[in-house]
Amino acid sequence: MTTALIDTSTANIASVRYALERLDAPYVLACTPADAAGCDRILLPGVGTAGVAMARLDQSGWVQALRLEVRPVLGVCLGMQLLFDYSLESECALLGLIPGRVEQLDPGEDGPWPHTGWNTLTDLDLSDPLLRGVNEGEYVYFVHGFYAPVGRYAIARTRYGGPVTAMVRRGHVAGCQFHPECSAGTGAQILANFVKGAS
């Protein structure tokens, strides 16, 4: 059970690494798809903007590889957004693994932009293995200014100006808009569900 942690040289991969270490979950840093050869699941973290992240994934061969991937994939924060078709943040094509567009979030009266802080998980698809042990209304930590509108593949939502996709799944590909590595016990549970076997 080794997780490949895709490393595109963006900041703060340390938080994800330490979260995996706290779970005693073995991982390798995978700069290229070849680095992930011996792994049975893939974690795609991400900070920064969609355009920069896609360019780096493309240079390292990961765009092509992720489009053909059959192992379980979990995208985190920007990594979740990259799973969709198209980003209005950078006006660029994304991985296209889940139908939908990533748009700018309008918080309305709910608070400042970007969406920063602890918000609740609702409308959980409790049949999803990633949500094992997670309850409706638990808090997780979000930091994002763009979002995926809720569609048929959402398995958890939050609310900020309107419904926001908090977790998504299509087949072997899943994602969290929030940072499980910074989301205390709830985040650790979801990460553990992923690295310890949920497909």
Add this chain to the structure above:
Amino acid sequence: MLARRIIPCLDVRDGRVIKGVQFRGHEDVGDIEDMAGRYARQGADELVFYDISASPSRRTVDPEWVDRVARVIDIPFCVAGGIRSVDHARARLFAGADKVSINTPALENPALIEALAAEFGSQCVVVGIDSRMVKGEWLCYRNTGDPGKISVEPKRMLDWIREAINRGAGEIVLNCMDRDGVRKGYDVQQLAAARELCSVPLIASGGAGAGEHFRDVFEISGVDGVLAASVFHKGVITIPELKAWLLAEGVKVRV
């Protein structure tokens, strides 16, 4: 619905957590990892570490302890103290900090805010402001970590908040110096004035001493989060007690 954030603030000097009273006279209150881990387990929403000796003496925070903190806690944390360049910030972010906060260096070189936001995104860039009323106006102060070097900046606090946001600050921490460490309540009036023009998350600092102070600054000033130090370090209130009380008072907090 977004929860209001309760953020213990750990002032760090020489690898220990200390606490001063109105920036003068510091006492040792504990070990960094022990205190960080304890607060995370108690339900703190985030932690802030200020190396208060860093800016005046031109040192920067030691990334080694940033890494040690990142290994033990599973909540976000911010590191402040003498970060003067993109490279300084990168070292802390790559060591596991989620945000960096700049105060005196931003006043000295406002373009640093743009540089950090361009490199890491505004969500990583916090601008801390130390402010005090002088002749009817709230003015910014520099080098507040060192009584010998503290100086007033001829910049109005409200103007500086607007400028910092325009330059890319993703969050503002407003420390009302006259309230710091005295536990008589946040400066709700000053914070409400800041809230009026602050379009990014606003965090209150200085003055927490009782549950009512937290409730009032959330309800009256509308801040997104609160920093507090001595009230937690000295056990005047514990985080679980505070959160339970705030929930009963109708303030949305994470429990």
